[in-house]
Amino acid sequence: MLNRFLFSKIDNSQLIIFRIFFGILVSLECYGAILTGWVRRTLVEPKFTFNFIGFDWLQPLPGFGMYYYFFVMGTLGLLIALGYKYRFAIISFTLMWTGVYLMQKTSYNNHYYLLVLISLIMCFLPAQRSHSLDVKSNPSLKSDNMFAYVKWIIIFQLLIVYTYASIAKLYGDWFDLGIIRILMLSKAGYPIIGDLLQEPFIHKIISISGILFDLLIVPALLWKPTRKIAFFASIFFHLFNSIVFQIGIFPYLSLAFTVFFFEPETIRNIFFKKKKPFILQKVELPSYKNLFYVLGGIYFLIQLSLPIRHHFIKDDVLWTEEGHRLSWRMMLRSRTGKLKFQVVNTENGKTTIIKTEDYLSGKQRRRIAGYPDFIWQFAQRLKKEYAEKGEHIEVYAQNSKVSINGKPYRPFIDPKVDLASAKWNYFWHNEWIFPSPTEEKNP
Incomplete structure (x- = not known):
């Protein structure tokens, strides 16, 4: 039964149009990052970046290097959309985008992580088999069908993202509207909607709809009777996010994913009226079936495991941040901190x-005091700089305090621990982080 579900042949129009949308959107993201100054602020002006720990060797290119880097990525996006040298273009883009993602955390965004995953998946999909320059130059590549697993991989990945995002919102500050009030406060200056976004009833609507949308959108798109309603709800939800939170291409990429939920014939009739329809649906087991099950099983086991790893780490992830990233914990907290490095x-x-x-x-500077890995990395940076001058030092975080979601400041980092000599614990709790206020009350 599983073989029939995954290895039936279906029309490939969904994948083809998604490739085109995907290529255009990532191209706009990369060119836009240059034009809006994101590259300059994030990768050019800083003297160093806070990379993911363990990836110190990934550093921004000097001079104008990062502008060229993003221009190349934008151009690769156009090649993906055109289906020209597709395999080269998508693999190159995936490697380059992953490099940017890992070399800086100051502008960490769950959507950037999602783009890493989708790009990786696209490396293995036959997205260039129709309406592409590759087919024009090599007609033997042309195909009007694909295995059903292509769309189900994308859908299952989205199900993981939305489900975990919904579950993560089931905590006090989301229901108490504390974090939503903070998020909306920065939008007060928006024309027309700025004042409306400060209203408590709007905060309640955002709180409830955020949970329900994330939890129900994938099932609602899959079920034909609710598909159109869910599609229009997606348009409203993602356009709202685009206007209010200004998060680049990602609301539009999320809308592009919806093509996988409609019938292939519907997508073909809308976007590829001249494309030959594929009617015969048959099961055809590929030679790589066993490898597919093994690699697919490993990949999705990792995707299911990463968002729950914080439950196995001491203390509250909301306080320690340990296990927060790669977990679809989106817009859940606002952190501010203060400290002095001695x-x-x-x-x-x-x-x-x-x-x-x-x-x-x-x-x-606005982020460093609130995040333990930033604090530790800066201490290591100081240690390295002083060592180059022949000095051996110790580094202490003095008067370190953190406020989460507007709550009172609480002591955060143990001032007696030499962070220059402390080791970073990748998988478990770092004991130089003080217990959360909740942990103190319930030892």
């Missing part, structure tokens, strides 16, 4: 309070 020369005992403005961009 450097102590171990040879002469000289103490120095570091001026972070000498090292960090404005955005980096």
Whole structure:
């Protein structure tokens, strides 16, 4: 039965139009990152970036290098849309986008992670088999069908994203509207809708609809009687996100995913009226069937496991941030922090309070005090810089406090721990993070 479900041949119009949408959108994202100044602010102006720990070797290119880097990625997006040298273009884009994702966390976004995953999946899909320049140059590539598993891989990935995003919202500050009030406060200056977004009843609507939309949208799109309603709800939801939160291409990429939920014939009739219809649906087991099950099983096991890993790490992820990333915990908290970095020369005992403005961009300074991995990485940066001058130092986080979702500031990092010599624990709790206020009350 599973073989029939996954390896039936169906019309490939869904995949073809998604390839075109995908290529255009990632091209706009990359060119837009240059034009809006995102590349300059995030990758050019900072003296160093807070990369994912373990990827220190991934650093921005010097000079104008990152502008060229993003221009190349944008051009690869156009090649993907045109289906020209598709396999080269999608693999190259995936590697380059993943590199950008891993080399900086200051502008971390779950959507950037989703784009890494979708790009990776697209590397293995036959998305160039129709309406592509590759087919024009090599007609033997042409095909009007694909295995059903192509659309189900995308749909299952989306189901994971939306379901975990919905579950993550089932906590106090989301229901108490604390985080939503903070998110909307920064939108007060918007013309027309700015004042409306400050109304408590709007916050309640956003709270309830956010949970319900994430939980129900995939099942509602899959079920034919609710598909059209769900589609129009998606349009409203994602356009609202685009206007209010200004998150680039990702609301439109989310809308592009909906092509996989409609019947292939419907998509063909809308976008490819001259395309030859594929009517015969048959099961054809590929030679790589067993490998498909093994690799697919491993991939989705990882995707199902990563968002729940924080349950196996000591203390509350909302406080420690350990296990937050790669978990679809979207728009759940607003963190602000304050601290002073104290450097102590171990040879002469000289103490120095570091001026972070000498090292960090404005955005980096706003984030560093609230995130333990940022704090630890900056301590390692100081250790390296002083070592190059022949000095051995210790680094302490003094008066470290964090406020989450507008709550009172609480002590965050143990001021007695030398962060320069502390090791980063990738998979478990770092004990130099003070217990959360909740943990203190319930030891």
